[in-house]
Amino acid sequence: MNDLPDSSVPCVFCEIIAGSVQCAVVMEDATTFAFMDTDPGSDGHLLVVPKKHSADLTDISAEDLTATILTAQRIAKKVLSELGADGVNLLNCCGIEAWQTVFHFHLHVIPRYRDRSKDRMELPFEPGIPVGPTALAEYAKVLAAAL
Template sequence: MDCLFCAIVAGDVPSTRVYEDERTYAFMDISPATEGHLIVVPKRHSRDILEIAEEDLAAVAATGKRMAQRVTDVLGADGVNLLNNRGEHAWQTVFHFHLHVIPRYADTSRDTMQLPWIPAPGDGDAIRATGARLAV
């Protein structure tokens, strides 16, 4: 298997490790959106959110929460985005499930990241119709 994040977890590719436990590994993103941007991965490979085992997903979520608290406490983040991208069209570039932990700051000198869309009210009928199609 030729997976960058598997190689990072194995220690074959260098990373700036922030946290590690039995199931997860957290390290600094080398192309950060903001100061303190890091990535949490499961140690066991899974391609994306649709393939990850439930127990690995729970472990990544718990580590993501721990790292969100850490960037808030240590870096003084005013907020935190937890972001997962699934598939090329959703901007996934490394095909090993991962969660971005992106600290957000009121100080724009530390944070120039902007929303990728401008939220605006949608068509209520269309929203209800899509919701009905998705309902389980």
């Protein structure tokens, strides 16, 4: 099974950045572009993307990643103060199995509210179910050796 995106399909985020696809722009600077998500999980849910195309977290340059996360942080602060959110999630999905559907690196800035009428998001996993120390040690050993 091929889990790679179809490279013959134009990148909708590149088209949004170029202005050929309409969006509700939140902000733009020399490196990043932020716009409202058209299928939001909560009121005020938006996306922050680098202007330079990179497919995902493993493909983005350190410079573009830094600029994108700093823009997301700046916006997250305003989501809290201006939209009255009670919290905020930053989410990146890297790969089809991780729910990535647009293969242009992006961060979701998702306002979170106690008021469930403003917040339709639910956790996709059940936190609080610990993994044994042997499994944790093995994952750590494999990753530490690779780094």
